[in-house]
Amino acid sequence: MxxxxxxxxxxxxxxxxxxxxxxxxxxxxxxxxxxSYKPDLCILKRYFSVKVKGTSSDWYLAGSSREQQASIKLVNVGVGAAKNINANWTFNLNSLIEEINKLAQKAHRNFYIEKKDHFLSIEAHDKSNSMINAKMTDFQFEYLLASAQDPQGTTLNLPPSYSYLLPIYIGLHRELELNFNDIKIPSLELNLSYNDIGKNQYTSKHNVKCDFHMFSRNKDENEHLFELYLIEDS
Missing domain, CATH: 1.20.5 (Single alpha-helices involved in coiled-coils or other helix-helix interfaces)
Incomplete structure (x- = not known):
């Protein structure tokens, strides 16, 4: 060359x-x-006080006297906004119903719970039946800004079936004076899907556990009171 x-x-x-x-x-x-515009959604710990009387229950944010829906706080710790957020809850509903009915029978309570199509039917001998939506497990949000712009985040309700059944389950355990260690509170799974402003899609899965740290009982009114918290189980 x-x-x-x-x-x-x-x-x-x-x-x-x-x-x-x-x-x-x-x-x-x-x-x-x-x-630079990737969102990242996570769950903040939340405390509640719950009053239970029979098959009725009221949820309160800890330190508040105003009744609230059972919920978690969802925040975006990423640097960009999340859009078109879809949230789906799942938990072992059939197992929880079965356990409650067993406990109610042991406690000689005159009610039982049955799943009928998309609803839970609460059958009681001393009053009319109640119906709870068992399929309300999906929620949507248009957007969630990054925590630098929106540190409060947004509230995501728990499935109505879970927030209704859980206090009954715990209340029956305490009514039967069973050991605290025998109370196996079912966890929830939250599946999220969302987009960033560049239309890239993301998915994430979160396990949410529920635990309680205080319990009391008003024997005169047959009312139970306990405090619990919802937290992401990493």
């Missing part, structure tokens, strides 16, 4: 190396740009 051929080869090699470097530089810039 003559000198001009060597020079041509060197020039071509240098151009190819420059192109490769440019490609990786652009790729890194693309990843940084994508990360």
């Amino acid at each position: 003559i000198l001009s051929d060597w020079l041509t080869l060197a020039s071509s090699t240098a151009a190819m190396c420059a192109a490769i470097i440019s490609f990786f530089t652009l790729f890194e810039l693309f990843k940084q740009r994508k990360a």
